[in-house]
Amino acid sequence: MGQWMEAMPNSRPLGMQYDEGPWEDAVKTLSLDDSARVWVHVANRRMTREEAHAVQQHLDQFMSGWQAHGASLSAQAVVVHGWIVVLAVDERAQHATGCSIDASVSVLKRIGELQASMADLDLFDRMAVLHHAPSGSAWTRAPLSSFWAKRKAGLLDDLEDVFDTTVSTLGELKTKGVVPLGQSWHAEMW
Numbered sequence: 001m002g003q004w005m006e007a008m009p010n011s012r013p014l015g016m017q018y019d020e021g022p023w024e025d026a027v028k029t030l031s032l033d034d035s036a037r038v039w040v041h042v043a044n045r046r047m048t049r050e051e052a053h054a055v056q057q058h059l060d061q062f063m064s065g066w067q068a069h070g071a072s073l074s075a076q077a078v079v080v081h082g083w084i085v086v087l088a089v090d091e092r093a094q095h096a097t098g099c100s101i102d103a104s105v106s107v108l109k110r111i112g113e114l115q116a117s118m119a120d121l122d123l124f125d126r127m128a129v130l131h132h133a134p135s136g137s138a139w140t141r142a143p144l145s146s147f148w149a150k151r152k153a154g155l156l157d158d159l160e161d162v163f164d165t166t167v168s169t170l171g172e173l174k175t176k177g178v179v180p181l182g183q184s185w186h187a188e189m190w
Contacts, residue, residue, distance in 0.1 A: 026080040027174050032090040034171030039087045041123035042130050047082040054114045055079050062107045068100035083139055088170050130163040148189055158182025
């Protein structure tokens with residue numbers, strides 16, 4: 001863990017974006033090039049402000065020393081609204097490798113050890129959808145099958161905002177991270 005303490009010249013610590021607000025404001029904290037590769041994880045429950053702060057500190061420490069085959073990665077991470085964890089790497093100078101990606105997964109899996117209240121926190125369940133009504137209601141996480149059942153029953157319309165975890169670059173995250181249901185891949189399911 002000591003290696004994570006070395007500061008990287010191309011990375012900066014980021015403040016978490018806990019309060020509900022415009023998605024665009026949260027994404028602006030990631031200052032890497034739009035071509036940066038991203039990994040997006042949605043938590044199985046909303047973290048408390050204290051938990052989100054602990055996760056942000058944990059990730060900032062890791063990002064400051066994240067390496068691929070001994071070469072520093074220009075990387076940033078942000079916790080958004082207590083639900084979403086985004087890792088970003090600008091691969092123009094150094095690509096993330098299998099070993100470096102494995103290291104990031106290990107760090108994410110250890111988040112549950114940061115505080116006793118976080119033992120149940122899971123960032124790896126991909127069978128859920130984070131969504132909210134365009135009226136600005138709070139984000140809600142629903143199992144994929146329940147979400148699709150609500151859609152099929154007409155309880156969710158095309159304007160419902162959904163968070164797309166399939167984005168792969170920072171540019172996509174900025175422009176397609178949150179989209180109306182009718183413009184998302186979920187719309188093709190029904």
